[in-house]
Amino acid sequence: MIDFASLLRRGRFVGVGLLVFTFILTGCDAFTDQDLGDSNPQSPTIAEYIQEVRVFGTLETAVTEAGLTGTLENDGVTVFAPTDDAFGPIDTADLLADGNDDLLTEVLTYHVVPQEIKVREGENALGAGATRTYETLEGDSVTVRVTESSVTVNGVAVSNADADASNGVVHVTEGLLLETADAVDRAELTSQFRILKKLVDRAELASTLRGMGPSSSDGLTLFAPTNEALLGALDQNDNGRVDDGEIPSNAADILQYHVLDDVFFVDDVPTSATDVPTLEGSNVTVQRLEQDSAPDSVTVDGNPVTLPDAKVENGVIHGIETVLMP
Numbered sequence: 001m002i003d004f005a006s007l008l009r010r011g012r013f014v015g016v017g018l019l020v021f022t023f024i025l026t027g028c029d030a031f032t033d034q035d036l037g038d039s040n041p042q043s044p045t046i047a048e049y050i051q052e053v054r055v056f057g058t059l060e061t062a063v064t065e066a067g068l069t070g071t072l073e074n075d076g077v078t079v080f081a082p083t084d085d086a087f088g089p090i091d092t093a094d095l096l097a098d099g100n101d102d103l104l105t106e107v108l109t110y111h112v113v114p115q116e117i118k119v120r121e122g123e124n125a126l127g128a129g130a131t132r133t134y135e136t137l138e139g140d141s142v143t144v145r146v147t148e149s150s151v152t153v154n155g156v157a158v159s160n161a162d163a164d165a166s167n168g169v170v171h172v173t174e175g176l177l178l179e180t181a182d183a184v185d186r187a188e189l190t191s192q193f194r195i196l197k198k199l200v201d202r203a204e205l206a207s208t209l210r211g212m213g214p215s216s217s218d219g220l221t222l223f224a225p226t227n228e229a230l231l232g233a234l235d236q237n238d239n240g241r242v243d244d245g246e247i248p249s250n251a252a253d254i255l256q257y258h259v260l261d262d263v264f265f266v267d268d269v270p271t272s273a274t275d276v277p278t279l280e281g282s283n284v285t286v287q288r289l290e291q292d293s294a295p296d297s298v299t300v301d302g303n304p305v306t307l308p309d310a311k312v313e314n315g316v317i318h319g320i321e322t323v324l325m326p
Contacts, residue, residue, distance in 0.1 A: 043166035046079050047072040055083040055172075058092055065096050066105045071112065071137070077168035078113040078134075080142070080153050082176050090176060090189040103185055109137040110180045116169050119146050121162045140180050154179060154311075182313045183209045183222050192307070192319065195230045195242055202244070203252040208279070212314050213261040219315030221260040223284075223300050225323045226307075233323040256280040257326040263315045266308050269298050280326050300324065 047069050050056045059082060063069055072079065095104055113134045118125040126132060128148045133141045144153050151158035153173060160172035178186060184206050187193040200206055213220045225233075234242045248254065256279035264276075269288035277283050289297045298305040300320065307319025 045073050045167050046077060046165040046170055049163070049165050049170055050079075050081060055085070056081060058082075058084045058087040062092075062096060062104060062108055066101070066108050068105070068108055071109075073167060074114075075167045076114065076116055078115065078117040078171070079168065080111045080113075080156075080158070080171050080173050080177065082111070082173050083159075086173060086175050089191065090178075091191050091194065094188050103181065103189075106138055106180055107176070107178065110140060110142070110177050111173075112137045113142070117144065117171075118169060119144065119151050119158070119161045119171070125162070138180055142177065153177065179311045180313050183220060183315060183317060185210075186310060186312045186317060187222075187224065190310075192226045193224050193317075195227045196224055198242065199230070199247060199251055199255060202247055203255055205252060205255055208256075209259065210314065214279070215261050217261060218263045219312075220279075221262060221264045221315055222317045223258045223260075223305070223320050223324065224307075224317050225258070225320055229321050229323050253280050253326055254323070257282065257284070257324050260284070265311075265316055266296055266298050266305075266318075278326075282326050284324065 044052065047063070050060050050063060050072065063072065071077075094100060095107065113136050115134070117132075117134065119130075120127070126144065126146045128146055130146045131143065133143045135141050142153050144151070151161050151171070153171070154177055156173050156175035156177060158171045159174050163170040163172070178189065181189065184197070184200060187197040187200065187209075200209060209220065209222065211220075212218070230242060231240065234246045234248070236246050237243070259279040260276050261279060262276075264286065266288060269286050271288050271290055273285050273287045275283040275285050284301050287299050289299065291297065298308060298318065300318075301324055303320055303322045303324070305318040306321050307317075310317040310319070
């Protein structure tokens with residue numbers, strides 16, 4: 001549970017800050033009879049809640065940049081609100097860049113559901129054992145699961161649920177919901193795949209990796225080498241980056257050797273070593289290794305997947321610490 005008591009901004013709208021503090025601690029109707037010295041009872045909207053709680057600094061900036069503050073003032077809204085730490089694994093500078101306005105709006109509106117969802121408190125709360133799917137403002141759906149001990153949205157932990165605002169509900173999440181980003185956008189937003197995104201652009205493969213694959217199946221599987229893997233393979237002068245002159249002439253073939261024309265989450269990979277064709281034309285060998293006391297793991301050409309099951313709009317990404325060569 002987040003220690004919200006230390007998170008309110010100092011020196012900004014102290015009265016509202018104190019109200020938001022009370023709001024977070026109670027998660028209920030703390031504002032019904034509160035008065036800040038004027039004739040109107042005070043209760044923060046979702047937008048004010050995000051503005052006043054310090055762990056939402058990145059979210060506040062993103063909402064402002066996307067022009068969505070007014071949306072979060074509308075009645076009957078639920079927001080799955082990622083903390084600053086939740087933004088940590090992604091490149092927020094890229095997300096907030098001028099050329100990424102559509103992507104920013106897509107990501108943020110996927111965190112907003114145009115109805116009030118209570119998971120534990122209230123007459124219509126879902127309650128333990130419930131699994132429900134809701135359509136977001138972005139248009140795609142999120143899945144909320146409630147157990148006796150946890151609440152998740154698309155598998156992401158909700159650390160503080162059922163916080164009431166005057167116009168809806170906030171659920172604080174410990175991760176971002178990025179399922180609506182395609183493989184290229186996800187690579188761009190993920191700091192560990194920054195060099196991969198550069199190579200995709202140089203090889204003119206962005207349109208290929210945004211699509212559903214040549215067979216128009218369920219999508220693609222991308223085994224994505226991390227920055228460290230690509231530096232180890234390509235950074236010949238050890239300057240900590242891959243210069244244009246270090247990009248191999250067959251970069252397109254190498255990258256397409258990392259892509260399967262079908263979607264393989266970890267649970268979909270066979271337990272026996274299996275050859276699967278790549279977009280490059282030759283096969284990679286994939287295998288799922290069953291574990292007794294841990295989640296199953298996957299190898300590709302004998303190399304372990306270290307960042308499994310990053311769901312994207314057109315398939316799945318698995319991070320790997322090596323560069324596969326056809």
